[in-house]
Amino acid sequence: MTITVLLFASYADAVGRPELELDVETGATVRDVIDQVRALGAGDRLPTAPMVAVNEQYASRDHELREGDEVALIPPVAGG
Amino acid sequence: MTITVLLFASYADAVGRPELELDVETGATVRDVIDQVRALGAGDRLPTAPMVAVNEQYASRDHELREGDEVALIPPVAGG
Amino acid sequence: MHSAIIDTPIDVPKILERVRGNANGATVLFVGTVREVNDGRDVTGIEYTAYRSMAERELASIVEEAAALAHSNDIAVEHRLGELSVGECSVAVAAAHPHRGRAFDAARYVIEELKRRVPIWKREQYVDGTREWVPATSGHTELVDAGDER
Amino acid sequence: MHSAIIDTPIDVPKILERVRGNANGATVLFVGTVREVNDGRDVTGIEYTAYRSMAERELASIVEEAAALAHSNDIAVEHRLGELSVGECSVAVAAAHPHRGRAFDAARYVIEELKRRVPIWKREQYVDGTREWVPATSGHTELVDAGDER
Numbered sequence: 001m002t003i004t005v006l007l008f009a010s011y012a013d014a015v016g017r018p019e020l021e022l023d024v025e026t027g028a029t030v031r032d033v034i035d036q037v038r039a040l041g042a043g044d045r046l047p048t049a050p051m052v053a054v055n056e057q058y059a060s061r062d063h064e065l066r067e068g069d070e071v072a073l074i075p076p077v078a079g080g
Numbered sequence: 081m082t083i084t085v086l087l088f089a090s091y092a093d094a095v096g097r098p099e100l101e102l103d104v105e106t107g108a109t110v111r112d113v114i115d116q117v118r119a120l121g122a123g124d125r126l127p128t129a130p131m132v133a134v135n136e137q138y139a140s141r142d143h144e145l146r147e148g149d150e151v152a153l154i155p156p157v158a159g160g
Numbered sequence: 161m162h163s164a165i166i167d168t169p170i171d172v173p174k175i176l177e178r179v180r181g182n183a184n185g186a187t188v189l190f191v192g193t194v195r196e197v198n199d200g201r202d203v204t205g206i207e208y209t210a211y212r213s214m215a216e217r218e219l220a221s222i223v224e225e226a227a228a229l230a231h232s233n234d235i236a237v238e239h240r241l242g243e244l245s246v247g248e249c250s251v252a253v254a255a256a257h258p259h260r261g262r263a264f265d266a267a268r269y270v271i272e273e274l275k276r277r278v279p280i281w282k283r284e285q286y287v288d289g290t291r292e293w294v295p296a297t298s299g300h301t302e303l304v305d306a307g308d309e310r
Numbered sequence: 311m312h313s314a315i316i317d318t319p320i321d322v323p324k325i326l327e328r329v330r331g332n333a334n335g336a337t338v339l340f341v342g343t344v345r346e347v348n349d350g351r352d353v354t355g356i357e358y359t360a361y362r363s364m365a366e367r368e369l370a371s372i373v374e375e376a377a378a379l380a381h382s383n384d385i386a387v388e389h390r391l392g393e394l395s396v397g398e399c400s401v402a403v404a405a406a407h408p409h410r411g412r413a414f415d416a417a418r419y420v421i422e423e424l425k426r427r428v429p430i431w432k433r434e435q436y437v438d439g440t441r442e443w444v445p446a447t448s449g450h451t452e453l454v455d456a457g458d459e460r
Binding site: 172173176180182183184185186187188189190191192193194195196197246247258260263264267268271 | 322323332338342345397414417
């Protein structure tokens with residue numbers, strides 16, 4: 001199934017792009033997406049357990065994904 | 081010796097004036113001034129131990145007074 | 161540092177401007193205004209009076225204490241006296257600091273100590289035409305520290 | 311209640327106006343501004359970016375939580391994105407309530423949660439022409455919750 005991955009700030013810089021599509025197997029979790037992203041470009045500069053949001057809600061690494069989900073890897077936030 | 085007494089807000093209303101001069105004996109304390117003021121007008125409506133300032137500084141009832149001191153009886157403050 | 165007891169409307173933007181500084185990342189402002197209802201009674205206005213010279217001295221001391229506490233001189237406070245209508249500003253406190261924790265602490269310290277120590281009194285005017293000192297004094301009640309929280 | 315992520319300068323007086331009400335005796339405002347020095351480095355400006363749709367959603371949730379906590383709907387927050395110069399306002403929070411304790415609590419809650427949860431990032435521009443994400447990411451360092459206190 002296809003998952004949209006969003007990258008921001010330093011994570012987008014490391015991977016070299018702000019958005020990508022990934023093919024993952026049915027039953028894949030957030031963890032699988034992180035592993036695939038860390039294999040791209042300088043993706044290994046990302047932490048092994050970044051904060052993640054699925055469809056704009058914070059989610060754990062065990063969160064199981066569905067077709068069309070939007071997975072965002074969230075660098076340490078620094079608003080304010 | 082002569083002491084100036086300042087009264088404010090509800091205390092001034094109770095005694096009927098905002099300021100008065102009192103003759104007190106040498107060695108008199110804040111407590112003596114309170115007792116004298118409570119004997120005036122409706123002064124007995126004042127508490128027996130109001131907050132007091134001597135020369136613009138909060139003082140205890142045992143504070144010993146000197147000629148010319150300004151003693152203010154301070155109702156519960158309500159600024160803000 | 162700035163502290164004042166004034167008889168004219170408080171200029172809130174100016175208070176904020178007084179604590180501005182490029183080293184400060186955080187500014188906290190507290191504004192106290194006259195409420196239309198207090199203790200269930202409809203209020204039309206409040207008259208503030210003070211033991212003015214002592215109030216000025218206490219307010220200056222409080223600002224100095226807050227500055228020492230928060231390690232910042234960018235603290236300002238003004239309290240207004242006289243007749244105020246509902247919605248008008250009676251007090252404004254501003255504190256700025258590089259970091260927000262200190263700015264909050266300084267602003268909070270100033271307003272808490274002001275309410276505890278500064279000799280200012282208020283008399284509420286009610287819709288029914290009566291007036292009363294706040295907190296109300298009655299008979300021989302032992303009047304202790306006001307401690308009203310507004 | 312009001313929350314917004316905006317691209318234009320924050321109108322602080324308008325934020326204060328949004329929480330005004332004659333039942334409120336206390337208003338607390340927090341303003342965050344760009345500092346000229348951070349971690350010892352001379353800053354000339356900051357670029358703020360966000361995961362905008364999620365940031366809007368999180369900010370709205372935070373304001374609702376603060377309203378429930380403080381029993382007041384008079385809470386407003388705006389965060390600005392884009393390039394800001396030193397001294398410019400990046401965030402403003404206002405909270406009003408009949409009593410000051412709740413107003414302070416609500417304003418503090420909003421800014422603390424915003425800094426903890428809202429997906430906004432900043433890149434500082436330094437006097438020497440370099441730029442860096444804050445906090446700086448380096449090598450394989452495990453990046454945990456920012457928790458920087460400004």
